[in-house]
Amino acid sequence: MEFASLQDLYLHLISSAIRRCICSERLCRLSVLLQRSPASDPPLVRISISDTGHGNCIQEFQDLKCPVEGILAETWDGIVYVRTTNISDPEISCYQLNLKENVTTRKPIRLPSNIKHAVKFSGTEVCLFVSESVDVLLAEINCLFHQILILKVPNIAMEVVADGQDTSGSLNDAVFLENLFSGSSFTASTLDLLKLGLEDFVLRHGSSSMCNSCFPNRDELKSGGGMVCEDKHKITKLVVEAAVVIGEISNLTNNCFGAGCSDTKVLCFKDFAPCSISEAFLKALTFIDWKRHGLTLECAINQRRHALLKWEQTPLSFHIHIVVHYYHKLVANATPVVQQTRFDKKLISKAVQLALEDFKNKHAGFLLSVDNLKISRFAPDLAKAMAGLVLYSNDMDFKKECLAILGLQPHQSGGEVVEETIKKKIISVIEKNDQRPQGIKEVAHLLFKDGRQKLQVVDNDNEYCMDDFDPMNL
Amino acid sequence: MEGNRGSLERIEVMRKITELTRSMIVELSNGSSRMIAIDRFKSYCSNSLENCCCRFNLSEGKDVLTLQRESHVRRLDVLLRVLLIIQQLLGENRHSSKRDIYYMHPSIFTDQSVVDRAINDICILLQCSRHNLNVVSVGNGLVMGWLRFSEAGRRFDCLKKPNSAHFIPVQVEEVIDITSAADYILVVEKESVFQRLANDRFCSRNRCIVITGRGYPDVPSRRFLRLLVDVLALPAFCLVDCDPYGFDILTTYRFGSMQMAYDAKYLKIPQLRWLGAFASDFEKYNLPEQCLIPLTFKDKSRTEALLQRCYLRREVQHWRLELESMLERGVKFEIEALSVHNISFLSDEYLPSKIESELTLLNS
Known part of the structure; x- marks a missing residue:
């Protein structure tokens, strides 16, 4: 070397x-x-x-x-x-x-x-x-x-x-x-410590003192972590850990990151020390399916000590911070030898991806995929129509029953309350779907009929093409 | 005036809307993204006869709409908007056209076909026909001949002037007091042919009822024809151009359309007989070559697709043979071509001879 x-x-x-x-x-x-x-x-x-x-x-x-x-x-x-x-x-x-x-x-x-x-x-x-x-x-x-x-x-x-x-x-x-980090026990995993460490770093913006204007307290930061291992070797295994910390910024114009700046800094550690950013690391970052997390990557820039990710949709109302650490871990009883750790693009992408997934699972509503973001935009309209179907009905028993199912009292039958409640439920379902691994789909119950009918989830994204028009239906 | 039956049907549809709404609210409250399942119907398929279940009018699986895909949610958004409009129409017992509904949210619906699809979805979900939703279409079809009936208090007396065209009523379910002295019903594809027959005073010379849906027939025209065939128990004949479009229109009358396959049992007319024009009529009636138009590539592909339809193999094998004959010859012609020798050839010779042989066949 x-x-x-x-x-x-x-x-x-x-x-x-x-x-x-x-x-x-x-x-x-x-x-x-x-x-x-x-x-x-x-x-x-x-x-x-x-x-x-x-x-x-x-x-x-x-x-x-x-x-x-x-x-x-x-x-x-x-x-x-x-x-x-x-x-x-x-x-x-x-x-x-x-x-x-x-x-x-x-x-x-x-x-x-x-x-x-x-x-x-x-x-x-x-x-x-x-x-x-x-x-x-x-x-x-x-x-x-x-x-x-x-x-x-x-x-x-x-x-x-x-x-x-x-x-x-x-x-x-x-x-x-x-001093030895007093806040953590020796039993805490290296990944948990990494998340905690990144939170501290974000609170201090990398300096020794806290910044009170951006994130006055730790509660405003949310974190997630991901880890992947590759154990091809008998004595050691390559470990890649990634932590994501997101802080919501209340004041978009007056903060330490600069007005409207939504860029993400990605720090990289190799074997417990910061390392300079390589082109392979940048590539690993661009391989990540950011759209799955509601982000569209414009470009990844090498700033030597960190990578800078620029997003297409700016400004975001939050700041994302990412750290990646890859190192060799001793797995068998052998004389410890500090050895060279190689770089694995796929593992790095995977670890960051897992950290983002972990983040989503812990913090509903954050990092909704681009698809689910689009779906959630329909929530107010769907809620309005469904509330209308409940409230415009002449059947009073039906109305009462629906309010009860929605967890509302009879006096809460105002249009806005019902609409808002339904909207929240729709959003909550969409957020839950976002946390579900991709490819898993639910199947609907039959409504009026029983019977062993073949069910199929409609999978047609071009449903309103003009080919569907049939003059026979005029 | 709404009859007792209509009122009961309306209440039943409104009950089903509440049931549908309740099921969606329950799904949401359970944290499920499954919203609705819509039966999928087909009026025909290209399966072998053993594997075909179109004839039983059963659904072929379901389209499950969930909150997991943008296309589903978009379809659901339209469906719920239209359902809300329909709920209000039914609640106030008012009627509206599909076009009216489209103009209630044109920027969301973007196209009439989107509303049409939502209405079809709702019919399937509520297991009813379109008219049960108080959604009507603008009348398009025409009728003339030996017929008298009433619709919503209005009297239609075609007998007074059997060669004058009347619009087919929009609210067919309101048609009552049907009387007729006709021997058969003649369905013609095009308005131009209908007008030719009217000019030739065809109904004065023949005891019949003539109907046209003016191209692809709308729902009221098909329902009205079905009503006449059911009530009057008359033989019905259909005259279409000798081309794949004419044939498709013929099958729409007889077997129903794919889009409204869910309602085919109320719309199809199994008794309908194909009168012409056949590819063989070209030689039989000595048509000159210049009346023939070569089939285009699109015509040929469409004809080949038509030949695959299960109901042709199952129920009208002889129609299939005629269609194959047209494909073999590679030419098509319009009914108007029959006027090449004489403008009244259609009403003086062609139709009487065809109808006579069909009636003879029926009576034998």
Whole structure:
């Protein structure tokens, strides 16, 4: 794996650290320390990424590659220092690797180990020196960690510490500190945590503080989740999780998204770290049957850190937020090895589709399919005609009976009340139909006759074509 | 004036409307999207005779309208709107034409055929005929000859001027006191032929009743003809052009139309006999070549489709043979072609000779 940028490099290292923590199944800490080294010329920043997860992981670095040319090669010499130990190891193994060297021939240089003095712990520290501003690095890593919070990994406390910032000059500032997520239990599924995390992210719009103007409270957000697995391998399985959060916007013109803006941001995580958007990911998004959820996709744009979906029907009265996370999950008892996770377009489409279905099942009336939206537009007319048939009847017993069936009292026989009640029932049936898997149809009862008659659901969408006209009926 | 029978029928139809409405409200309240099931009727099919059930006038399955498809809901919307209008018509015992109904929501109905279909659906759902809904059509058919009857207090005395055309009454169920001195009923496809017979004073010279539906016959014309045949028990003959359209009109009189197959038992005239024009008449009456028109591709396809109809194989095999003969010859002609030698040839020679041989056949 060759890194194209510094960002790709530390994204990978953080992602690996998180996965090691998850594999350990213990409470862990992940620290990123940025330390200025004024003695060097040009001035370098020491980046240290340490975790208390599963250790002894030097083999994870075997395939990593730093380009010999380009911006990354100019800002980094390709050297990484790795200190790693497993819980049962008596010492901490130390290595030096030059990632600019040929992957097939290079070997890690073993450095003198550190004694653990019979203390049992595990962990890994990766350290490298780059020629970059601490402020720039800090801003990027900070932003990155805000996104990682969406995953709400339950067993990791995270911190980012900057030592010797460019401007303030302060020392040992903990600029980012996230304790173990107290609101969730360890039994919560990763999908539930993802939904919760996306809700928090939406409430804060990705920053550290809440936005009170768009969504004053969490109740205004609705969410759904979907997960698909592919277990072709014996040890691990590819898991794709997707969460959808929709917030109704009361003020269409004055909100943080911009007046009339209904675009949807789709964030993508790979192996517990944000990943840049690929063309394949965009394609996976365009494969989704959005019309089934009442949306017509105009286009999907790659914004590098997220995908932007533009809808044909704007402005929508709500905002849709989507996050996709794909990763390898260990399924058998084996030595955990952080490995490369491949991208599967179909699974990603499927996971988002499932999240949208889950959303619909939980929140009736939302994301009605384009077809059912069209059908629901008939509800007022149908209700009016049916109410008329009840109310204009001369049969008082029939009227009373119908009101009772509709759950109305005899004094509630006003046209508007009856019409509204029938309309609500029609809408409720349409919403229920929308939640039903496609292709399942009900069959009507016989009205006046009994008998074993062949029933058929009319399936003709061009029912009013002129061919139906028959002069014989004049 | 509405008779007791009419009043009872009206109350019964209104009861069925309430039953239909109740069933829809119950379905909705149960959270079901199934709204109604409409029987599907056919007046003919192209199945083999063993697999054909058209003759029993039974429904061939049902169209189930649900809230799951836009096309269903659209059809339901129209149906309920029309049903509401009909409920009001029946409640106030007023009548309305199909066209009137169309103009009540023209932007929703978009076309007359949409209203027609809804009315047919309602007839099937309520198991009644169109006139039971107080929906009438504008009279189109004409009648003349040896006939006298009353309709809703109006007296129709065709006997005074047997060669004068009268409009067939719209409210056929109101027709009473039918008397006739005719020997047979002659049905002609076209108004031009009807007028030819009137000009030739055909009814003065022949004791008959002549009727035309002016092309494809409307419901009142067919119901009126059926009424005359039932009440007067007279033989009925039909004269149509020798082309697939003429033949289709003939089958509409005799077997009913596909669109109103649900009501065919009240509209068809099984006793109707085909008088002509046959393809063989061309040689028999020595028509010149220029009177013959080649069958178009459309004519041929239509004729082939007609030949597949089950009732031709089951009930009138000889009609089928005549139709096949026309297809083989590849030509068609209009009744008016019979006037090529003499303008009154139709009433002086053709019809008398045809009718005489048909009556002889009937009496033997």
